[in-house]
Amino acid sequence: MLFDLRPKQRREDIFDREREFKELEKSVETYPLSLLLGIRRVGKSSILRAYLNENPGILIDCRELYAESGHITKEDLIRELQSKGSLLQRIISRFKVSLNLKFLRVEPRDASLRDIFRELNEIGEKTGGLVIAFDEAQYLRFYGSRGGKELLALLAHAYDSLPNLRIILTGSEVGL
Template identity: 30%
Template sequence: MLFDLRPKEKREELYGREKELEELHRLTKSEWVVVLGRRMTGKTSLLKVFLNEVGGLYVNLAGVRSMRGFVEELMKHARKLNIEITMGPLTISWTRLAEDVFSKLEGRIIGLDEVQELPRNYMLKLLKKVWDTYDVKLVFTGSLVGVITGLLEPTPQSPLYGRQPAKIELKPFPSDVGVEFLEAGFREFDMRPPRLEVEEAVESLGGYPGWLAYYGNMRCVRGLGHREALEQVYSEGKQVLTQELKKFLAGRKNPERYVRLLKLLPAKWSELETALGINAKVLSDMLDSLERAMIIEKKGSTYTIPDPIMRRLVLEL
């Protein structure tokens, strides 16, 4: 069902991502792969469908920030394949234990979903050992920060220098595909909302499959009207993206300045530099970090917030 709120797990449920799915099949024959994309673009659905087709192992690492947490999740999912890993002495190395798990997963494809918050240096050293030693193919998802940056943009000092994975980036649906997606989902419920409502939903939600599916679910399953459904999606999206923005701002030297910058968008470099009164180096670093976190993007010479829910949220801060 297209409007099911859970990640998709079968090819027939995965709308508009046939090209990316086939590319994932092709690339993993010889390479590790990183699937990039903003929240609600369907990274997890693409990964789960692919892993189900190849008999791979899915590991959800959302919110996991330690090697211990990583190993515990890896072991938990490995046990679903009847692979048992016994703990060693009381004092153990979590990295060494992870190596033991990977050694028992040889010949498999493993999907590591949302890896960006794991300890970067420890993970890169572990991944080098896995690359060099074990016949394991890995697929990673996340945004271009932390471990993902270390994978795709390794420095000469990095353990994975010269071993960059291939990259697949998921974008929101174009408007016409977004409309087709909603209409296909409505047909599953024998509903035919006015075309103008469908087009407004796509424009308001930016073509993000996750937000569109949520809107469709509110209409078809919860029985809400068009306006009520849009507001419900915004309310839910606001909670999710507020936490994402708070996580990004945590630990920044001047979080208020980032908020001021976001409120100025869309804007060009010169406009931001003048309005914020900061030097070019500081502005460059701020914009780079926001782009890597996939909160903003640059179109031509203009910086924008692509997710309409995030745009509205920022204006309300």
């Protein structure tokens, strides 16, 4: 619906943003990490959601993770990734590949984000690439006990070593 004020889900519901879509598509094809930046309420989430509606990927809303307790733990992030399991299974089945996702069957306290990212990279290998998108990523600075440094190291590892995984970060605040 064109005049709904909430973020859109489909490209055809977004008016006059074809250039931004093309830039995002080119960035995701070219770089392991893409940033989608702009002031609040300009349409970043709409562009991202519409992009993910057309491409294999998952969306993590960092505001939701932060809002629960005022910080984000490893377990919070793992639980959120595990909650995307049915979406990942649909992506896998759409590409007619079989994968046994171990991280979906592990307690969050026993799981490793590094191993989860490796499994997501494996999905990306079978599907021609997989996107993990973090909307309002500036809230990730509240991850862990060291201001998100552990997560930055993981994202750097994914950038360097997981070629089938693409990461998109959106944000509107200083600090992203």
